[in-house]
Amino acid sequence: MSKSITIDGNTVPFEEGQTIMEAATAAGVYIPHLCHHLEFAPHGSCKLCNVKVNGRVCSACTFPAMEGQEVLNNTQELTDDRQKITQMLFVEGNHFCPSCEKTGNCQLQAVAYHLNMLDDHYPLFFPTRKVDASHAEVMIDHNRCIFCTLCVRASQQKDGKDVFAISGRGLKKHLIVNAQSGLLKDTDIEATDQAAHICPTGAILIKHTAYQVPIGERIYDHKQIDQVSLEKEHDQHGK
Amino acid sequence: MTKFIQDLAETHRYQSTHLLDILRSIQTHYHYIPEAAIEQLAELLKTPRTQIISVVEFYSFFHLSPHGEYEILISDSITDHMLGKKSLIDYLSKKLNVAVGEVRQDGVVSLDNTSCTGMCDQGPAGLVNGHALTHLDHQRIDLITDLINQQKPLNEWPDNLFLVEDNIIKPGLLLNQSINQGSALQATFKRGLKETLSELEQSGLRGRGGAGFKTATKWKFCSEEPETLRYVVCNADEGEPGTFKDRVLLNTYAHQVFEGMTLCAAIIEAQQGFLYLRGEYLHLYEKLQGILEERRQAGLLGNNILKQGMNFDIEICLGAGAYICGEESALIESLEGKMGIPRNRPPYPVTQGYLDKPTVVNNVETFMAAASIAINGGAWFANIGTEKSKGTKILSICGDCARPGIYEYPFGTSIQTVLDDCGASDVLGVQIGGPSGTFIANHEFKRQLAFEDLATGGSFIVFDNSRNILEIVNNFIHFFAHESCGFCTPCRVGTSLLKKQLDKIIEGHGSAGDVVALEELCQLIKTQSHCGLGQTAANPVLTTLERYPELYQSQLKKISYEPGFDLDGALETARRLAKRNDAGAHLAQVEEES
Known part of the structure; x- marks a missing residue:
């Protein structure tokens, strides 16, 4: 007999070695997340995927599924907390969706919609952050970085490079690039690198492509992120 | 520099696991980590420069820009504050002619705050180029100022400046x-x-x-x-x-x-x-x-x-x-x-x-x-201790007591016994287990030191009735915001939000819902954070709010809402553009409800 856990009371089978997130996705259960990506080693930092496992809060993306776990995911309490964590990400940086070219394709924005976030709730930090437009094809707008490390992991694990890193401590955390000048143009990044495309917000963008897909026809304009995420990730996780 | 770094790397057998040690030597030698050193190290240790930079920027004792030949840090622990740290650092800043957080123009000295240096029984304390300074007072500061202005090497400074007592x-x-x-x-x-x-x-x-x-x-x-x-x-x-x-x-x-x-x-x-x-x-x-x-x-x-x-x-x-x-x-x-x-x-x-x-x-x-x-x-x-907590516990006792120092007690000892022994009187409360622990009020002194009651890693800070609880809490909350590693969202952003929210209340800008919002934020940080730091960072607020709710409430304004920013200040640009400064061009922040 295969092993199983329950998520919100529903039985979900899992295979040895799977995380709660992997088991959930394979079973068609969406757990909100931003720093998790099925192709890379989980990071566990955004904390949107925090679930309650037998009463204890755990990150679904890193916590292994184990026989007998009773997982709570879609509860009012967790949704409220996830909404506040998302609001924290918004106030920490400078996220102005209407003027951002990523709008409609942005996972941070889509998660916020999904969690029914209607305001910032917390006071905005308005940090002073830079834009690095030095590279011919790829740019970084640090205002929108949420430190998920997906670009770091993609560059290391897929592109075989080491273009990005997160530096600093606490609120002073920031994205740095591997060049003596500190500029993207002096790194070996290319527009075809997965690291250049993986950003869940509008922090890393491919130049000259901003409005090729008009607003209104973008990924999350007509679909919720749970649907998109499951369509994309379901098969891979389920294999 | 090339040879210095080369030798250093060789001494450490080109091991990137020794990066902290290597960086410490560079910092001591140059008073910062020069860019050229990072480049050379990256080559020698076969480590991406980004990893070296991230380590430099993570730890408080490494710097990417030059610091003073004498780098002075003053301990910012609540116990140092209770011993007059604030006026001391101001005095030091004036004497040395350098602002806190800055390097003096001649590059000789820099001054800053640092988290608790572990000299709470002999503070106010500090560090000069990493070496502990104890019992700081005006006389010692005058001496230190002279030594620095004469640019005397540290090994020629009088030993008593660096004397650290055990105080068992x-x-x-x-x-x-x-x-x-x-x-x-x-x-x-x-x-x-x-x-x-x-x-x-x-x-x-x-x-x-x-x-x-x-x-x-x-x-x-x-x-x-x-x-x-x-x-x-x-x-x-x-x-x-x-x-x-x-x-x-x-x-x-x-x-x-x-x-x-x-x-x-x-x-x-x-x-x-x-x-x-x-x-x-x-x-x-x-x-x-x-x-x-x-x-x-x-x-x-x-x-x-x-x-x-x-x-x-x-x-x-x-x-x-x-x-x-x-x-x-x-x-x-x-x-x-x-x-x-x-x-x-x-x-x-x-x-x-x-x-x-x-x-x-x-x-x-x-x-x-x-x-x-x-x-x-x-x-x-x-044979010693309680059912669930065997043996003894060694405590570091400091704050308002006659005999700060090291005490060892069997588990199960009451807080009152400890207070009697260390010569504490007129006690308001005790912080047990440090900022991440629990604040207990003076009606709880029958409670015991034990894992099942009051657990502590050793920190035991006594406060007498002259102390202001909100000032204590504020010091602790600022500490956590400074020390959060920033990995997870709830702690990285939450501890800073908590700092802001507490400042707002303490400074008298809080209104009706602000204590509720404070507690809500505390609970979120406590339950959703990645590690023990975040999970305990809100304890200073939670444990005092539970005991002294009226203290927080009394800080609030008697209005239902106050904007989170300065309304009149926000109109400044508009006034300048319109060349107006009459009464009609100004806004009151709030209208007090009487």
């Missing part, structure tokens, strides 16, 4: 014992390793860092791992404000601590151990190295220890100013030469610790107790 006031079971070098190991080999582990089991010893995991169980788990390359790590990164017992244990009982580590190594079959010493205790470094050498000479470390065929040695690694490295998995990351970011668990260090090998991490006091138990047996220890 009340020794107990452990502190009264002086064991002969090697006797714990001899007893262990004589009795047998398995038998000694079972004595440790019977002793009921639990981890002294605060979390209280059973020591024998941890060692047993580690020894049962299939991977045979294993490590012993002693956590001497006592960063919890108000704690300084490990400083004393390592100054006076180091042999016993190292013996405990060696004992652990014998049981788990480890060949390498590390003492992770907080950077603030640089003054102990040479002395401890000497003791390790002494032990090697005596056949208690190195190859074929006590002719039992056991090989084990201990290396000392210095931290560089990051409270988070007291968390065991962050400490391991730091030992590996990385930023001190707590790992995801599982796996736990006993299965995958240092370099992903099985690792036992224990507190200084735990290893010391283990050595004593190996000699005296489990019952000797278990």
Whole structure:
């Protein structure tokens, strides 16, 4: 007999070695997340995927599924907390969706919609952050970085490079690039690198492509992120 | 510079795990980490420059821009504040002619605050180029100013400036014992390793860092791992404000601590151990190295220890100013030469610790107790204490009391007994276990020191009735916001939001819903954070809000809402553009409801 856990009371089978997130996705259960990506080693930092496992809060993306776990995911309490964590990400940086070219394709924005976030709730930090437009094809707008490390992991694990890193401590955390000048143009990044495309917000963008897909026809304009995420990730996780 | 860096890397055998040590040498030599040094190190250590930069920017004691030849840091612990730290640093700033947080124009001196330096029994305290300064007062500051202005090398400064006292006031079971070098190991080999582990089991010893995991169980788990390359790590990164017992244990009982580590190594079959010493205790470094050498000479470390065929040695690694490295998995990351970011668990260090090998991490006091138990047996220890908390606990007592210092008590001792012994009177409350612990009010002094009641890693700060609770809480909350590693959202952003929200209330800008919002934020940080730092960062607010709700409420304005920004200030640009400054061009912030 295969092993199983329950998520919100529903039985979900899992295979040895799977995380709660992997088991959930394979079973068609969406757990909100931003720093998790099925192709890379989980990071566990955004904390949107925090679930309650037998009463204890755990990150679904890193916590292994184990026989007998009773997982709570879609509860009012967790949704409220996830909404506040998302609001924290918004106030920490400078996220102005209407003027951002990523709008409609942005996972941070889509998660916020999904969690029914209607305001910032917390006071905005308005940090002073830079834009690095030095590279011919790829740019970084640090205002929108949420430190998920997906670009770091993609560059290391897929592109075989080491273009990005997160530096600093606490609120002073920031994205740095591997060049003596500190500029993207002096790194070996290319527009075809997965690291250049993986950003869940509008922090890393491919130049000259901003409005090729008009607003209104973008990924999350007509679909919720749970649907998109499951369509994309379901098969891979389920294999 | 090229040769200096080359030699340094060679001394460290080009190991990137030694990055912190290497950076410390560079920082000491150049007073910052020059860009050229980073470039050269990246080549030599075959490590991306980004990893080196991220380490430099993570630790408070490394800098990317030049700091003073004399870098002065003043401890910002609440206990230093209670001893007049604020006026002292102002005086120092004036005398040295340098602003706090700045480098003087001539580059000779820089001045800044730093988190608790572990000298709470002899503050106000500070550091000059990493060396501890104690009992700071105007006279000493005048002297220091002269020495700096004459640019006297540190080794020519008078010794009494750097004098660190033990202040052992009340020794107990452990502190009264002086064991002969090697006797714990001899007893262990004589009795047998398995038998000694079972004595440790019977002793009921639990981890002294605060979390209280059973020591024998941890060692047993580690020894049962299939991977045979294993490590012993002693956590001497006592960063919890108000704690300084490990400083004393390592100054006076180091042999016993190292013996405990060696004992652990014998049981788990480890060949390498590390003492992770907080950077603030640089003054102990040479002395401890000497003791390790002494032990090697005596056949208690190195190859074929006590002719039992056991090989084990201990290396000392210095931290560089990051409270988070007291968390065991962050400490391991730091030992590996990385930023001190707590790992995801599982796996736990006993299965995958240092370099992903099985690792036992224990507190200084735990290893010391283990050595004593190996000699005296489990019952000797278990006869003392309570049902769930066996043995004694060593406390660092400071704050408003006549005799601050080190005290050892059987678990189960009441707080009142401790207060009577240390000469505390007119007590408002006690912070037990440091900022991450609990604030207890003066009607709770019958409560006991014990894992099942008031657990503490050793910090015990007394406040008398002249103290302002909100000022204390504010100091603690600012500490956590400063020390958050920034890995997870709830702690990184939450601790800063908490700081803002508390400042708002304390400064008198809070309105009706603000205490509720404060508590809500605390709960979120507590339940959703990644590690112990975040999970306890809101405790100063939560434990005082529970006891003194009226204190918080009384800070609030009698209005239902106050905007989070300065309304009139926001109109400044508009006024300038419109060239108006009449009454109609101004807005009142709020209209007080009478």
